[in-house]
Amino acid sequence: MDALLALARPDMAAVDALIRRHMDSPVPVIPALADHLIAGSAKRLRPLLTVAAARLVGGRDEACLKLAAAVEFIHTATLLHDDVVDSSQLRRGRVAAHLIWGAPSSVLVGDFLFARAFELMVGAGSMPALEILARASRVIAEGEVLQLTRSHDLDLTQELYIEIIRAKTAELFAAAAESGAVSAGAPPDRCGALRNFGQDLGLAFQLVDDALDYDGDSGALGKNTGDDFREGKATLPLLLAMQRTGTAEREFWIRTVDRREQAEGDFERARELMRQTGAIAATLDLAHAYADSAKAALVGFESVTWRPALEDLADFAVMRRA
Numbered sequence: 001m002d003a004l005l006a007l008a009r010p011d012m013a014a015v016d017a018l019i020r021r022h023m024d025s026p027v028p029v030i031p032a033l034a035d036h037l038i039a040g041s042a043k044r045l046r047p048l049l050t051v052a053a054a055r056l057v058g059g060r061d062e063a064c065l066k067l068a069a070a071v072e073f074i075h076t077a078t079l080l081h082d083d084v085v086d087s088s089q090l091r092r093g094r095v096a097a098h099l100i101w102g103a104p105s106s107v108l109v110g111d112f113l114f115a116r117a118f119e120l121m122v123g124a125g126s127m128p129a130l131e132i133l134a135r136a137s138r139v140i141a142e143g144e145v146l147q148l149t150r151s152h153d154l155d156l157t158q159e160l161y162i163e164i165i166r167a168k169t170a171e172l173f174a175a176a177a178e179s180g181a182v183s184a185g186a187p188p189d190r191c192g193a194l195r196n197f198g199q200d201l202g203l204a205f206q207l208v209d210d211a212l213d214y215d216g217d218s219g220a221l222g223k224n225t226g227d228d229f230r231e232g233k234a235t236l237p238l239l240l241a242m243q244r245t246g247t248a249e250r251e252f253w254i255r256t257v258d259r260r261e262q263a264e265g266d267f268e269r270a271r272e273l274m275r276q277t278g279a280i281a282a283t284l285d286l287a288h289a290y291a292d293s294a295k296a297a298l299v300g301f302e303s304v305t306w307r308p309a310l311e312d313l314a315d316f317a318v319m320r321r322a
Contacts, residue, residue: 001043001312001313001316003305003308003309003312004048004052004306004309004310004312004313005048007052007055007305007306007309008048008051008052008055011051011055011064011065011068012044012047012048012051012068014062014065015044015047015051015065015068015069015072016044018065018066018068018069018120019038019069019072019073022069022073022116022119022120023035023038023116025112029101029105029109030109030112032101033080033097033100033101033105033106033109034076034109034112034113036094036097036100037076037079037080037091037094037097038072038076044072045173045205045313046068046071046072046075046172046173046176047068047069047071047072047176048068049071049173049176049177049180049198049201049313050064050067050068050071050176050177050179050180051064051065051068051180052177052180052306052309052310052313053176053177053178053179053180053181053184053194053197053198054180054181054183054184055184055306056181056194056301056303056306056307056310057181057184057185057186057190057194057301058184058186059180059181059183059184059185059186060184061183061184063124063125063126063129063183063184064124064179064180064183064184066120066121066123066124067120067121067124067126067129067133067176067179067180067183068176068180069117069120070116070117070118070120070121070124070133071117071133071172071175071176071179073113073114073116073117073120074113074114074117074133074136074137074140074172075172076110076113077110077111077113077114077117078110078140078144078172079091080097080098080106080107080109080110080113081106081107081110081144082144083096083097083098083106084098084103084106084107085144085148086227086231087231088227089224089227090224097109114137117133117137118130118134121133121134124183126179126182126183128182129179129182129183132175132178132179132182133175133179135175136171136172136174136175139167139171140167140168140171140172142167143164143165143166143167143168143169143171144168146163146164146167146168147164147168147233150164150234151231151232151233151234152232152233152234152257152258152260153234154234154242154253154254154257154258156234156239157239158236158239158240161234161235161236161239162203165202165203165206165207166199166202166203169202169203169205169206170198170199170200170201170202170203170205170206171199171202172202173198173199173201173202173205174195174196174198174199174202175195175198176198177194177195177197177198177201178191178192178194178195178198180194181194181195190301193297193298193300193301194297196293196294196297197294197295197297197298197310197314198294200290200291200293200294200297200314201290201291201294201313201314201317203287203290204287204288204290204291204294204314204317204318205287205317207236207283207284207286207287207290208284208287208317208318208320210228210235210236210237210283211237211280211283211284211287212225212321213225213226213227213228213229213235213237214226214228214229214237214270214271214274214280215271215274215275215280216321226267226271229256229257229262229266229267229270230260230262230267231260232256232257232258232260234257236279236283236286237274237279237280237283238253238257238270238274238279240274240277240278240279240282240283241270241273241274241277241279242257244277244278244279245273245277249273252266252269252270256270284318287317287318288318291314291315291317291318292314294314295311295314298310298311
């Protein structure tokens with residue numbers, strides 16, 4: 001990501017300043033809790049995508065900076081809510097906010113960040129971009145609820161799982177890129193291409209996250225490996241492993257995932273079954289396919305700086321270990 005970060009450094013410094021300014025509140029717990037999570041975000045991929053999309057299509061004004069800050073607030077708000085719903089212990093290498101300030105404060109600060117995001121969108125002065133990010137907020141919420149209702153479903157299909165992560169994760173990547181292009185006045189075909197880039201990038205990113213939860217390192221990830229398994233989440237590696245082990249391991253999956261009656265050694269057994277069946281490798285293969293599709297969406301963009309940097313971002317999404 002070095003090339004993209006270097007290109008975007010001045011813009012992202014301005015985005016960070018906007019984020020800091022709009023986190024402020026006379027209620028002390030709000031900036032303290034928000035900073036606990038936002039300060040742990042080193043890459044800021046989604047706002048970076050907003051800025052890069054705007055600059056790729058020739059945008060030179062500062063509207064994309066306010067949209068980028070709004071995107072980060074939307075993302076952070078969803079993380080605060082998710083951690084409460086999932087009872088997560090760690091986020092970005094830190095103790096989850098709800099364990100420090102409590103679940104009610106975490107949910108309400110998430111609401112505050114959503115409100116700040118919409119103030120920033122209005123300030124950007126682009127009604128089409130506001131519509132894109134407002135729609136994304138609704139789609140993300142729908143995806144989260146759908147995942148919640150189907151998260152322990154052992155019969156969840158791969159197709160429905162992809163639809164869930166398309167909504168809860170990829171939609172914000174897609175909206176981040178599209179809104180950046182729209183704010184720069186790009187024609188509809190270019191905005192659509194960048195939306196496709198963001199969506200496929202987001203799918204690749206989430207699938208790699210799914211794989212890393214079983215095959216990653218807790219220190220590098222900034223969260224505990226096996227969280228998805230312990231929470232009984234039916235992610236793609238788990239779904240593929242269940243399909244490929246068949247009736248022989250059906251009772252194991254029912255006990256550990258459906259009933260969540262887990263004993264010491266169950267996570268290691270699940271991880272070994274995934275390796276034996278090729279479930280982790282298959283998940284990563286699909287992630288690579290989406291990354292390739294994301295890069296294909298950039299064909300036709302002429303920038304000799306921003307386009308290669310975004311192509312590298314797609315490669316980073318599938319090569320990372322955290």
